[in-house]
Amino acid sequence: MSKEQRAAVDALLRAAPFDGSRTPEELRAAFVALMADNPAPTGVTLTEDSLGGRPALRIEPQDGVTGGTILYFHGGSGVFGSPATAQHITGALVRRTGARAVSLDYRLAPEHPFPAAIEDALAAYRELLEQGVPAGQIVLAGDSAGGGLSVVTTLAARDAGLPLPAAVVAFSPGLDATRSGESMTTKHGIDPLFTRRSLEQVGAHYLAGQDPRQPLLSPAVLADLTGFPPLLLQAGTNELLLDDSTRLATRAAAAGVDVILDVTADVPHVFQSFTGSLDEADAALDRAGRFILDRLATVAAQAPTGF
Amino acid sequence: MSKEQRAAVDALLRAAPFDGSRTPEELRAAFVALMADNPAPTGVTLTEDSLGGRPALRIEPQDGVTGGTILYFHGGSGVFGSPATAQHITGALVRRTGARAVSLDYRLAPEHPFPAAIEDALAAYRELLEQGVPAGQIVLAGDSAGGGLSVVTTLAARDAGLPLPAAVVAFSPGLDATRSGESMTTKHGIDPLFTRRSLEQVGAHYLAGQDPRQPLLSPAVLADLTGFPPLLLQAGTNELLLDDSTRLATRAAAAGVDVILDVTADVPHVFQSFTGSLDEADAALDRAGRFILDRLATVAAQAPTGF
Numbered sequence: 263m264s265k266e267q268r269a270a271v272d273a274l275l276r277a278a279p280f281d282g283s284r285t286p287e288e289l290r291a292a293f294v295a296l297m298a299d300n301p302a303p304t305g306v307t308l309t310e311d312s313l314g315g316r317p318a319l320r321i322e323p324q325d326g327v328t329g330g331t332i333l334y335f336h337g338g339s340g341v342f343g344s345p346a347t348a349q350h351i352t353g354a355l356v357r358r359t360g361a362r363a364v365s366l367d368y369r370l371a372p373e374h375p376f377p378a379a380i381e382d383a384l385a386a387y388r389e390l391l392e393q394g395v396p397a398g399q400i401v402l403a404g405d406s407a408g409g410g411l412s413v414v415t416t417l418a419a420r421d422a423g424l425p426l427p428a429a430v431v432a433f434s435p436g437l438d439a440t441r442s443g444e445s446m447t448t449k450h451g452i453d454p455l456f457t458r459r460s461l462e463q464v465g466a467h468y469l470a471g472q473d474p475r476q477p478l479l480s481p482a483v484l485a486d487l488t489g490f491p492p493l494l495l496q497a498g499t500n501e502l503l504l505d506d507s508t509r510l511a512t513r514a515a516a517a518g519v520d521v522i523l524d525v526t527a528d529v530p531h532v533f534q535s536f537t538g539s540l541d542e543a544d545a546a547l548d549r550a551g552r553f554i555l556d557r558l559a560t561v562a563a564q565a566p567t568g569f
Numbered sequence: 570m571s572k573e574q575r576a577a578v579d580a581l582l583r584a585a586p587f588d589g590s591r592t593p594e595e596l597r598a599a600f601v602a603l604m605a606d607n608p609a610p611t612g613v614t615l616t617e618d619s620l621g622g623r624p625a626l627r628i629e630p631q632d633g634v635t636g637g638t639i640l641y642f643h644g645g646s647g648v649f650g651s652p653a654t655a656q657h658i659t660g661a662l663v664r665r666t667g668a669r670a671v672s673l674d675y676r677l678a679p680e681h682p683f684p685a686a687i688e689d690a691l692a693a694y695r696e697l698l699e700q701g702v703p704a705g706q707i708v709l710a711g712d713s714a715g716g717g718l719s720v721v722t723t724l725a726a727r728d729a730g731l732p733l734p735a736a737v738v739a740f741s742p743g744l745d746a747t748r749s750g751e752s753m754t755t756k757h758g759i760d761p762l763f764t765r766r767s768l769e770q771v772g773a774h775y776l777a778g779q780d781p782r783q784p785l786l787s788p789a790v791l792a793d794l795t796g797f798p799p800l801l802l803q804a805g806t807n808e809l810l811l812d813d814s815t816r817l818a819t820r821a822a823a824a825g826v827d828v829i830l831d832v833t834a835d836v837p838h839v840f841q842s843f844t845g846s847l848d849e850a851d852a853a854l855d856r857a858g859r860f861i862l863d864r865l866a867t868v869a870a871q872a873p874t875g876f
Binding site for chain 1: 571751752755759799804806807811812815818819821822823824825826827828829830831832833834835848852859863867871
């Protein structure tokens with residue numbers, strides 16, 4: 263089945279590749295239309311909420327939260343997307359873990375360029391801590407730009423002296439605004455969705471003329487990952503952004519961090535989005551769910567007990 | 570618990586670091602003594618066997634094989650070690666998967682330098698196929714030099730036109746006889762077991778003056794991994810050989826291969842050997858077991874059905 267499924271996914275994306283020259287309004291409308299066929303899975307409830315001064319979508323197991331909070335960041339190059347456009351992936355993690363997710367509607371560029379999204383994400387994490395959620399029961403997760411946001415928000419939290427989350431999970435994260443990965447070249451044409459030009463065009467909204475050579479814009483090439491919590495990076499081999507993940511994994515390992523780099527062959531950017539129609543998507547989400555449960559259990563086992 | 574466990578493992582290894590200047594006979598005796606406290610787990614049976622013209626140790630679940638064959642290669646720099654010295658790790662995989670393992674007593678250097686071990690490993694794999702074991706129900710696995718052997722035997726099998734195994738699992742594999750990884754320098758002193766000098770001293774027996782710049786000696790820097798089966802690489806952040814794994818993972822991803830790089834923080838070379846006394850060892854073996862079961866199930870699901 264899966265070879266045919268992968269071919270179908272590839273054809274679907276090639277039929278309507280990403281066009282970074284469109285206006286932000288056009289990109290937002292197109293992404294809503296593209297994701298309209300991806301509802302949250304059955305068995306979860308969706309509730310409008312707010313966190314850190316921003317709207318948020320709470321996604322919870324219908325039969326009760328068994329533990330843990332996933333602070334989720336949707337994809338969309340920092341320019342488009344919303345908690346609704348990521349609800350199928352976020353819901354898939356909730357179904358697999360029994361955790362509740364809070365998916366943040368962080369501010370978007372060009373109206374709010376770097377570092378507005380990171381400020382919102384850090385404020386949301388801070389509010390979770392202030393609500394009394396133990397850091398060790400929080401997982402930061404996201405896809406694409408939101409995967410990058412899960413990584414750099416953790417760096418910002420560390421640098422702010424906050425307790426760190428139990429784990430970070432990033433699906434096809436964007437981690438290099440300098441676009442210096444080898445896969446930017448070697449996967450040209452293999453990536454059915456992106457070109458260097460389209461990524462640079464849309465990336466310019468978030469960058470807004472700022473120097474990309476900053477750890478919070480290009481962590482895969484510049485971040486000091488010392489003290490980072492356990493990290494899961496998932497990517498497909500058919501993506502320009504593949505080396506954002508391979509390089510961050512290598513940096514994490516060099517810095518003495520627990521890291522799993524989980525690469526699936528012959529699938530595109532954020533292939534997890536095809537949950538339900540692509541076996542590799544569901545298998546990857548299964549592994550992500552197990553990683554989250556493993557890390558929440560490990561932190562819980564290490565926490566001081568008693569009064 | 571685990572922080573204390575990791576400190577204990579580190580102290581244990583620092584008290585008796587690896588000395589590559591000892592003779593092969595001394596190294597063999599010392600390794601047997603070191604591993605004498607590591608019996609196979611309960612619940613498995615050990616049977617002397619042979620495969621591909623070499624002795625082998627068959628390790629099976631006491632209550633019956635549920636599926637799959639793990640062809641295992643022990644560690645020991647290609648100079649020392651045997652199926653007996655790896656029986657605790659091999660047995661741990663058997664317990665977690667229900668598969669049978671056949672652990673090969675391949676020829677050792679200096680009596681039999683490169684490529685004798687690969688010839689033996691390939692002959693063993695060939696005999697499994699000739700016995701009628703489907704390639705898709707075989708997993709090649711190993712630790713240290715044996716992890717490297719699992720990788721290069723798969724390359725040799727591919728180049729010989731043989732059907733490829735369902736998966737390859739390598740624990741802290743040695744994958745670079747050129748010793749060019751950054752971790753060879755950055756992890757100096759952090760690695761409690763090895764120095765560059767000790768690795769070069771013992772490595773010289775297997776190399777026997779041959780050019781290390783060959784794919785079957787240095788796959789992490791030279792191998793074309795096109796068509797490689799799904800690969801799991803596990804390593805610790807406290808090892809000189811860390812970048813053998815990070816670089817092979819990056820090469821595998823670039824070649825379009827399914828690959829999981831699974832790095833555990835603050836543990837040494839082949840930390841899985843401390844199964845039973847180090848939580849990270851058992852957790853890593855759990856993940857390896859799940860990977861093997863996932864891959865065997867995926868291949869089985871894709872196999873043609875019917876008569």
